[in-house]
Amino acid sequence: MRDETLVEWREWGEEAFAEARAQSKPLLLSLSASWCVACDEMDRTTYADPRLAGHLKESFVPVRVDVDRQPRARERYNMGGFPSTVFCTPEGEIITGAGYLSADGLRQAIDTVRETWDAKGTEAGRIPRALQNPDPPRGAVTAEIEAHFVEQVAEAFDGEFGGWGTDAKFPLPRTVEFAAKRDTERASRTLQAIQAHLYDTYAGGFYRYATNRNWAGEIHREKLTDENAALVRAFATGYLHTGEESYRDTARGTIEYLTTDLWTGDAFAGSQAGGDYYTLGPAEREEADPPAVDETVYADRNGLAANALFRFAGYTDDERARTYAERAIEHVTDTLVSDGVVAHFDGPDAESGLLLDGARVLLGLTAGTQATGEASYLDTAREIADALRARQADDGAFLDGPATGIGLLDRPLRPLDANIELANALIDLAALTGEASYRETAGETLEAFAGATERMGADVAEYGAVCARHVYDPLVIETPEAGSDLHRAAWRVADHEKVVVPSGRSDAVVVRGGERSEPAVTPDELLERASETRPESVLGE
Known part of the structure; x- marks a missing residue:
């Protein structure tokens, strides 16, 4: 209080x-x-x-x-x-x-x-309308969904100032990632606007949003761990697709902020408050007290942060990022996961079994498996995925949590964003384990919302990306053990939606839609095999 x-x-x-x-x-x-x-x-x-x-x-x-x-x-x-x-x-x-x-x-x-x-x-x-008729409109997951979002990203783009929208400007990191693969110029212009207006060049990290279309109005300067993690991933993705070093450096600066100011000693804190402190010059900041940090370790925020840092480490060989990602995800699994059920935080009033917690910890574990080959990550990922699947609704969607509780908590919500993140993680898990049932569950989840695609805008473009992964199959690269030259080269393939599967093999193979490439024994051969394996997507790749 x-x-x-x-x-x-x-x-x-x-x-x-x-x-x-x-x-x-x-x-x-x-x-x-x-x-x-x-x-x-x-x-x-x-x-x-x-x-x-x-x-x-x-x-x-x-x-x-x-x-x-x-x-x-x-x-x-x-x-x-x-x-x-x-x-x-x-x-x-x-x-x-x-x-x-x-x-x-x-x-x-x-x-x-x-x-x-x-x-x-x-x-x-x-009772709010969203809670009166919660059933989502089902439909078929087709290539047209990706095409719809390509059009939305183009139509809603602000050609004068970058980003999407005509009023307040939010960074929309997942839309940036969708565009990085399909509309690189618009993704880059948005990353540049975010760098210029929302990045704290003194301490690192990103502010939440700007109130004006031109990004130069009032800035809401709160720093939330999940939003910063998502932007680390967006800037790392921009670096992967363009080679622009400033994107890499911005991501690295944010990781420095997360692993210092927002590091509790065990994992990532929840947030840091905003305020006029961030408008001070460097010398004045040194004399002032920084805004308060909420040191609560939330499962969802740490799962997303681990995912982002593992991916950045894969693209750049940054050992610091990999080490902190390992520490965070292992603290969460040790303290907040029991029999596959994830607690929101460690406390007597913490809820358990929330969809977003499970989905994001799963994303952290699947990225960790790809980055390190750690078998225990995959075991825990299976437990979490299976616990979540036991509560899948008949329509294929997942509820945000148990349909019980005080007030309106007993009325189910089927949040689109969390369902998208879970479907994405399940597609990764299917590729890492070879268990097709995870892929089938992801497809059922995506189908639960497909009938509403025409009403979706650029802000949920990630749905288009995950649908494309389901329709075409993700690019899967089987490599030797983590840290090998071929494993490192696989991470550098310019497709952030791929899955890297480290194993005991001595060569590397690229897999798409059940078709396997000839083995590659050098990094150059692997990059060539990957370039030859493209889906027939809306971009004509």
């Missing part, structure tokens, strides 16, 4: 909802994050008003929700950003909600909700 607030916050949990039911009061949910500057501001101003604190105590059960520690609550009650201010019934149904509210704004909201509650009681609540 922040010291400035006068509100007597309850913790998110059954006790708060039970109190609301017993007293026939609505709840006020304050969705907040440790890295959120606007959340601090609302605590210092709105929630520091003693009269408002009294009104909340009298008429509501106020609950503080840490959105990093409670991701399922975040997805169901998010009002478009943080802070989110949500009034709901004791059953968790939403009465009304907003983002940041001034003291006057909250006062008006309190009066309105009181009137509504007095008039309608629990009937004032509603």
